[in-house]
Amino acid sequence: MAYFLLIILAIVVIVAVKSIKVVRQSEVYIIERLGKFHKVADAGLTIIIPFVDKVRSVVSLKEQTMDIPPQGVITEDNVTITIDTVVFYQITDPAKAVYEIQSLKRGIEYLAQTTIRDIVGKMNLDSTFSSRDMINNQLRITLDEATDKWGCKVNRVEIKDIRPPEDIKDAMEKQMNAERNKRAAILQAEGEKQAAITIAEGKKEAAILEAEADKESRIRRAAGEAEAIKEVASAKAKEIEMVYSSMMKSEPDETLVKLKSLETLKEVAKGEANKVFIPFEATSALSSLGSIKEVLKDDKKKSSKE
Secondary structure: OHHHHHHHHHHHHHHHHHHEEEEOOOEEEEEEEOOEEEEEEOOEEEEOOOOOEEEEEEEEOOOEEEEEEEEEEEOOOOOEEEEEEEEEEEEOOHHHHHHOOOOHHHHHHHHHHHHHHHHHOOOOHHHHHHOHHHHHHHHHHHHHHHHHHHOEEEEEEEEEEEEOOHHHHHHHHHHHHHHHHHHHHHHHHHHHHHHHHHHHHHHHHHHHHHHHHHHHHHHHHHHHHHHHHHHHHHHHHHHHHHHHHHHHHOOOOHHHHHHHHHHHHHHHHOOOOOOOOOOHHHHHHHHHHHHHHHHHHHHHHHHHHO
16 A cells, blocks of 8 residues: 555656746747647746647747858859858747747758858959958848748847958958058158148248348338438538527628538538538529639739739
8 A cells, every 4th residue: 555655656746747847037948739839838837738748849039149160152253262150149939940940050050151152252352351241231131031930030140250362361461561561651751741841831931031020120220210310410400500590699791601501511411311402592602602712813823923
């Protein structure tokens, strides 16, 4: 009797273990009943009927990554390059991912390889290096559309590496070095040109400033000389006026006035002015003096003859 109870207890434990399933977070169970799809068990406690229900598959709902093996691809200009790719995908319909394709990962891998060959085969070598974002985007769109019926969504595709043949790689490195040297020479020439322009502009501005300073100096010097001449003329005019006033007070005769005028003109002529303006009265005095001189000469000649 005891053995029978133990057997019954063991059977109950086995049935309980088979019946109770705990589904972890971010996972689902595909449950089949008598070989046919029954339900998708979400995270938590799930009860199934032993020997009738069966867990067909455990499907992860987290985003997953899959490395696509490196493959050789021939570009449009007949260069064979090796491309290494990684695909980020997520299962959105677990039932389709299990029943619509034999192996979801293998299907994504094959589809990615053929799509890469198709895209890169229409591009030349330089375009493959400069158009990675475009290649990634086209791969993602193509894979996402193709895997939609498998209950899968491709979130992102990234090209990890593009490796050209060694001889092409060496040629590209030499070309890049030549381009760098060319850019450096151009930048150096532009810098020297700019420096020469700056120096020339500086010299030009200095010459202009020097010419303006010289011009200003000449103008000021001329203004000073003119002012000095004006002051000298004013002083001489005052002197003549004073002489004239004194002579008028002493009531001189005409001859003395003329002589004093000539003396004053002599002093004026000693000034720094280039021109001396002689009054009309002074010229009359000079002519009178000339006449007097001639008379005196005639008198001397007569006296000598006698």
